[in-house]
Amino acid sequence: MTTLNYFADESVLPRSTLTELFLKAVDEHGSRVAFERMVSDAELSGIVYSEAFSVVKKVAYALESQGIIRGDRAAILSENRPEWALADYGCLCTGVIDVPIYPTLTSSQVAYALKDSGAKLVFASSYEQVIKVLEAVVECPQEIQIVVFDSLSEMPAGVLSWEGFLKSGAAAPFSAVSDKDFRRSALEAQPDDVATIIYTSGTTGDPKGVMLTHNNISSNVQVCSSLLSIVAGADNTVSFLPLSHILQRTSDYLFFRTGCRIGYPRSMPTLIKDMGVIRPTVVVSVPRIYEKIYNNVMGASGIKKALINWAAGVADRVADLRLTGREPSGVLTLQYGLADKLVFSKVKAGVGGRVRLFLSGGGPLAPVLNRFFYSIGLTILEGYGLTETSPVTNANTLEHFRIGSVGKPAPGTEVKIASDGEILIRGPQVMKGYYNKPEATASVIDTEGWFATGDIGHIDGEGFLYITDRKKDLIVTGGGKNIAPQPIENRLKTNIFVEQAVIIGDRRPYLVLLIVPATEPLQQWASQNGVEWSSFEELVSNQEVLSHLERETLGELSDLASFETPKKIALLSEELSIENGMLTPTLKVKRSLVEERFEGVIEQLYTGAVADKTAS
Numbered sequence: 001m002t003t004l005n006y007f008a009d010e011s012v013l014p015r016s017t018l019t020e021l022f023l024k025a026v027d028e029h030g031s032r033v034a035f036e037r038m039v040s041d042a043e044l045s046g047i048v049y050s051e052a053f054s055v056v057k058k059v060a061y062a063l064e065s066q067g068i069i070r071g072d073r074a075a076i077l078s079e080n081r082p083e084w085a086l087a088d089y090g091c092l093c094t095g096v097i098d099v100p101i102y103p104t105l106t107s108s109q110v111a112y113a114l115k116d117s118g119a120k121l122v123f124a125s126s127y128e129q130v131i132k133v134l135e136a137v138v139e140c141p142q143e144i145q146i147v148v149f150d151s152l153s154e155m156p157a158g159v160l161s162w163e164g165f166l167k168s169g170a171a172a173p174f175s176a177v178s179d180k181d182f183r184r185s186a187l188e189a190q191p192d193d194v195a196t197i198i199y200t201s202g203t204t205g206d207p208k209g210v211m212l213t214h215n216n217i218s219s220n221v222q223v224c225s226s227l228l229s230i231v232a233g234a235d236n237t238v239s240f241l242p243l244s245h246i247l248q249r250t251s252d253y254l255f256f257r258t259g260c261r262i263g264y265p266r267s268m269p270t271l272i273k274d275m276g277v278i279r280p281t282v283v284v285s286v287p288r289i290y291e292k293i294y295n296n297v298m299g300a301s302g303i304k305k306a307l308i309n310w311a312a313g314v315a316d317r318v319a320d321l322r323l324t325g326r327e328p329s330g331v332l333t334l335q336y337g338l339a340d341k342l343v344f345s346k347v348k349a350g351v352g353g354r355v356r357l358f359l360s361g362g363g364p365l366a367p368v369l370n371r372f373f374y375s376i377g378l379t380i381l382e383g384y385g386l387t388e389t390s391p392v393t394n395a396n397t398l399e400h401f402r403i404g405s406v407g408k409p410a411p412g413t414e415v416k417i418a419s420d421g422e423i424l425i426r427g428p429q430v431m432k433g434y435y436n437k438p439e440a441t442a443s444v445i446d447t448e449g450w451f452a453t454g455d456i457g458h459i460d461g462e463g464f465l466y467i468t469d470r471k472k473d474l475i476v477t478g479g480g481k482n483i484a485p486q487p488i489e490n491r492l493k494t495n496i497f498v499e500q501a502v503i504i505g506d507r508r509p510y511l512v513l514l515i516v517p518a519t520e521p522l523q524q525w526a527s528q529n530g531v532e533w534s535s536f537e538e539l540v541s542n543q544e545v546l547s548h549l550e551r552e553t554l555g556e557l558s559d560l561a562s563f564e565t566p567k568k569i570a571l572l573s574e575e576l577s578i579e580n581g582m583l584t585p586t587l588k589v590k591r592s593l594v595e596e597r598f599e600g601v602i603e604q605l606y607t608g609a610v611a612d613k614t615a616s
Helices: 018-029 049-065 082-094 107-117 127-137 162-171 179-186 214-227 246-258 271-278 287-298 302-322 330-350 367-375 438-444 485-492 519-528 536-540 543-556 591-597 599-607
Strands: 002-007 033-038 044-048 073-077 097-101 121-124 145-148 159-161 194-199 209-213 236-238 261-264 282-285 357-360 380-385 392-395 414-418 422-426 451-459 465-470 498-504 512-517 568-571
Touching: 018 049, 018 082, 018 179, 018 214, 018 246, 033 049, 033 082, 033 271, 044 049, 049 082, 049 162, 049 179, 073 082, 073 107, 073 127, 082 097, 082 121, 082 179, 082 246, 097 107, 107 127, 107 194, 107 209, 121 127, 127 145, 145 162, 159 162, 194 214, 209 214, 214 246, 214 392, 236 246, 236 271, 236 282, 246 261, 246 282, 271 330, 282 287, 287 302, 287 330, 287 357, 287 367, 302 330, 302 367, 367 380, 414 451, 438 451, 465 485, 485 498, 485 543, 498 543, 498 591, 512 519, 512 543, 512 599, 519 536, 519 543, 536 543, 543 568, 568 599, 591 599
Parallel strands: 033 261, 073 097, 073 121, 097 194, 121 145, 145 159, 236 261, 282 357, 357 380, 512 568
Antiparallel strands: 002 414, 033 044, 194 209, 380 392, 414 422, 422 451, 451 465, 498 512
């Protein structure tokens, strides 16, 4: 049944709960800042651990005063902010199962999660999200209470303010119990109790509610703590990936437990600016953010471009040495110091100036990106996991680091490769199951506890795992060739002219490539080369532009086999986004929807029409 079986070092992970994690963190770090939020361009407002405990206690009693009790569900529809974490811990301490919902979802998608989970209360961040919930609850059979975090000048009927909600907790008859009694009640949670139901963003079909227990997540926090050297008081992080996604959430539990500040930026557009104020030392992100940083650096022109190319070349030679356990000397050391002063220090300053470690998950990271960041002194530790595995199953560490891999199995985790190449996982982090979907659960977790990830990969002789692609995304051409599109797409996205890339070709005679060009670099190139345009649609329809993009993209793939190389390309003026349904909230491409949306464009590429290389 399997082609390879690697078992990580067997370590005993004490079974525990997230309420234990919360209370221990409060006891050990009471006077430290736990959460801080940007309140202006240069100002942070912080909440210390002891204050967080007081608020969480009010949340817990407010839930009970609203009739929300152990085993009930409460949803959180909000961007990352301190109130998200406080509401979460309040639910955990009451035994209420929280249901995080991506704030980018539509009202009908929100309604699906509320109906399926049976949520009785929703924490919403803003007026915009409240309106979304009000539209959603019409479709729900159950009565749903709404609490809004923002202070609104006009409160919609039936909506309770965060301040009013907390006051109801403080005024509840049972709120007068001692902290000791509150702790005793919070610690009634059992390791196998469901802590949260997370609806997968899903690239196909309806979302499934992943039931994660206290021990699923707390064991993962313990594992991550053992893999990373996080220092209380010295390290801090920035929380910007959606907390509806388990990667950011588990990371935030880790930092909270360790006694490190968690900073919340105002928004994604202000992220880089806010990082200059928060100044994180450890950053958790997805590959898309690293792609943007890399393309911003490499997208310079003129003398600056020449300087950056020289510095990158020096850094690459240094990386060659360090990856084989050697250090540069002589002239190369001097050159690297100069390159760092002139170029790399500015890249580091751009992310706050204190980052010592980047962590990457949520999708494959192009090796060229990992190598670049490593070479300039911003190491990215790539890991692997899924919502269903809480999420970490594998991770690179500073001691065991290999570019291109997602690392060795985490302590206590078993990994094996099935006969068809699918990665199978067994360990304490594997979910309890899909909510209300026993058949779906049985289809991915066998009787021996092995979880089928849906990813194809292989393990080398030292235990490092390498991801090939999603099983369902593999392309089988008309000629019977098997092709993994993601590694090719990831290479293309490191080109400064490429914002997004999607390869098509399943059961087709050859591969074709859909490209969403990067607006600024392309417009700059067009201006420098005498190309006139009045709109972006007109620009991507220009034959000169198309020829340039063909050279840029297909030239990146010159080392691939002929059957792996796209034969034709189309330029799209419409960005693939969460809003138009082409991306999941975690920025994964919904391939079937992309193929459906651009069916006409794709068919032209296969019929050889003169206009088959451009699309608007």
